[in-house]
Amino acid sequence: MDRSEIFDLAHRRHPIAAPVAPERLRDLLSWLSPPAGGRAVDLGCGEGEWLQELLLAQPGLTGVGIDHLLPAVNAHRTSQRGLADRVQWIEADAATWSDGLFDVVLCVGASHAFGGLGDMLTAVRRHLRPGGQALIGDTIWEDTPSAAALAALEASPDDFPDLAGLVRASREHGFEPSYGHTSTLAEWDDYEFSWTGSLVDWALREASSTADRDQALTVAREHRDAWLGGWRRQLGFATLVLHDLSATSAE
Numbered sequence: 017m018d019r020s021e022i023f024d025l026a027h028r029r030h031p032i033a034a035p036v037a038p039e040r041l042r043d044l045l046s047w048l049s050p051p052a053g054g055r056a057v058d059l060g061c062g063e064g065e066w067l068q069e070l071l072l073a074q075p076g077l078t079g080v081g082i083d084h085l086l087p088a089v090n091a092h093r094t095s096q097r098g099l100a101d102r103v104q105w106i107e108a109d110a111a112t113w114s115d116g117l118f119d120v121v122l123c124v125g126a127s128h129a130f131g132g133l134g135d136m137l138t139a140v141r142r143h144l145r146p147g148g149q150a151l152i153g154d155t156i157w158e159d160t161p162s163a164a165a166l167a168a169l170e171a172s173p174d175d176f177p178d179l180a181g182l183v184r185a186s187r188e189h190g191f192e193p194s195y196g197h198t199s200t201l202a203e204w205d206d207y208e209f210s211w212t213g214s215l216v217d218w219a220l221r222e223a224s225s226t227a228d229r230d231q232a233l234t235v236a237r238e239h240r241d242a243w244l245g246g247w248r249r250q251l252g253f254a255t256l257v258l259h260d261l262s263a264t265s266a267e
């Protein structure tokens with residue numbers, strides 16, 4: 017199995033590919049107030065939960081979800097939710113795709129698609145109409161990372177900011193953060209146990225070959241060990257609602 021098949025299996029019970037609970041996702045989206053008839057884009061949308069929940073909450077909105085590996089389930093879920101005529105899924109590189117300006121830009125857990133946080137914020141600005149709103153989510157350090165966390169993530173301390181650094185970077189890119197959320201330990205544990213548990217369940221109940229079963233079990237065990245021995249309580253995740261300041265006179 018390739019990486020994307022493993023990723024899809026790991027997210028079977030947690031279609032939001034971030035440590036964010038569904039009710040927190042809806043709280044965050046409630047801070048967005050696009051105009052009637054507006055449009056939204058979700059960069060690195062994955063299964064598109066952020067975009068679909070936004071469209072359900074904002075009946076006048078249409079949306080576009082961009083991912084370079086679009087999960088097959090998206091079209092089915094969209095039609096089940098009655099959103100088929102309001103959303104378009106496009107398989108494309110989010111770093112180069114463009115289609116004019118949007119009232120809302122979503123980008124959660126996908127800054128790596130742009131080369132990092134700063135380039136992601138620049139890309140969000142490029143797609144956003146002046147005065148629009150964005151919702152971004154990215155990894156942060158909860159504290160000075162331990163050697164075990166750095167080793168498990170193959171990361172350096174400079175790879176992620178802390179929460180203050182994330183807010184500062186957003187301000188430096190011309191955004192004013194309004195609401196924000198930092199994922200709790202319970203959200204992280206639910207996300208990681210769903211990730212590893214879905215792979216284990218699939219391996220032991222559904223895999224049709226020994227090779228696939230063994231691969232899924234190995235990935236689940238390695239991920240679980242790296243999480244519990246490495247980044248648990250060290251890696252954080254913050255989601256911010258941002259206002260574009262370029263169309264306002266007061267700062």
Ligand SMILES: C[S@@+](CC[C@H](N)C(=O)[O-])C[C@H]1O[C@@H](n2cnc3c(N)ncnc32)[C@H](O)[C@@H]1O
Pocket residue numbers: 031032033034059060061062063064065066082083084085108109110111123124125126128129130
């Ligand atoms: C951690 S997931 C987040 C998915 C979704 N935003 C969510 O929160 O559920 C990151 C997503 O970014 C996508 N991605 C990574 N690089 C990309 C690129 N260059 N262009 C488009 N999508 C990309 C991946 O395929 C994956 O679906």
